[in-house]
Amino acid sequence: MDINEDPRYKLANKEAFYSLLLTLLYFLWWYGFAYGLGSKPVTSYCFVMGLPSWFFWSCLMGFLVFSFASWAMVGLFFKDIPLDSYEKGSSLEGEGS
């Protein structure tokens, strides 16, 4: 298919990719701490602030770390662009042959 793609979509696709990636990272954090530290008998659990350590790291810290990470992602990779439609023909490659 031969189309002149809106140049803003490149950025949009990249940002969509980062969002998926951050979701995957959260999954690994969530799964790793919960089952890495939690898959043993309760008698051998460590406790942090009165909570089992798997829960402290997976749920409490996971939430805080990834709230921060979403802020970092937006700050580092997301760009401020106009969302409204461009005037067609204002750029040279606007109308193809």
Place this chain on the structure above:
Amino acid sequence: MNLQVAIPIVLYLAIVFYIGYLANRSISKAKASFLSEYFIGNRSMGGFVLAMTLVATYVSASSFIGGPGMAYKVGLGWVLLAMVQVPTAYLTLGFLGKKFAIVARKINAITINDFLRVRYENKAVVVIASVSLLIFFTAAIVAQFIGGARLFEAIGVPYKIGLFIFALTVIFYTAIGGFRAVVLTDAFQGIVMMCGTFALLIGIIKAGGGMEAISANIIAQDPALLTPFGAGGFVTKPFILSFWILVCLGVLGLPHTAVRCIGYKDSRSMHRAIVIGTFVTGFLMLEMHLAGALGRGVLPGIEVVDSVIPTLTIKILPPIFAGIFLAGPMASIMSTVDSQLLLASAAIINDLYVGYINPEAAHDNYRVKRISFIVTALIGVIVFLVALNPPSLIVWINLFAFGGLEAVFFWPIVMGLYWKRATASGALASMIVGVVFFICLSRYSSILHGMHPIVPTFVVTFIVFVMGSYMSAPSVDAVKKVWE
């Protein structure tokens, strides 16, 4: 009824009414097309309101009543399950993100079905989408109305009167204020939810004599309550991993959250909403469910899951805080119902009536305005009457509402947005197969060993979508409209 409990709730209801009234005045003043103002608020949401409405719409009675009740019964494993939802805000906003916002402006879409109509150029796709949206939303709204009335029961108001107060409030502000009223009340309701949640968790920890003492109490009852697997190994891995599809990834396919991604003002609002929304979602999910789980160590022996949170609230919090807290779940229910009510009305007026039956009406602001008020109020009244005496069919449909909407909308939205080769045949096939397959599989879910039926449904609909698309000719015109 306790007066101190009632005061915060009455105050809350009064504020919500007032916001509806303010929004209605701004509709009368708006110069733009009525449909765009009423159903998407002229795309004027800023970052904070966008974040709050996204979270509040998504967070419903299940996160405030059912979920924490399960955490009480099963333990920290259920809190772990709830925390699957932490990425929803950045995933929905970031993934649908700028692409969806840009496309919606290009083709002037004010609903999800508007997008589907332009992208797939197929009447059947839009009609099936609109009809399934109406059916699932109606059932879901009835269920939420019932939940709202039950909350009033908890503070001593009879069911029918509670239902009446609840329904009157939501229908009133949604019908007269449209999208603007919905998102502004959502923002207010989000704040109420956060305060209520925080009050309850602190109250429980104090009443239990600190976290350590509560943990020790829970261990004495059943140590499994503190494991990720829950009491009796209830939270198995196939089960909990399914929720990554159902309540994290699949949220991209919920029309009432997706529509928020085309309603914000500019990219800066969206960036801010990602950060605020992620924090608020995590905060609410963690604190609410943790309150349920820890409640077990403070006040053991509550049998009915749905009455855990109301009971804890009334017994543990001082009355005035209990009132604030009960306004929290009420806010969570209202903020979900209002969006669904408005979208159901949009499906009838914008997607079906203006879209196919009478396109000219879009330019007749006065006429379309009158119809919109009436239709929104009428849907609300019908739902209210049904909720007075809910038939078992509605209860049955509601079981499939959440997953059913995802089965219908997920791939058509995602593929339509990111895959140029996607066609109407693919979308149509995946929608029909999706909803039929999902409901059938739900009946025989025992063969899945704890996996939720939505997971195989997503796989099957994906295959059907891709095959259907390749077997039909590429849709060149539609792709140009969306991509150029």
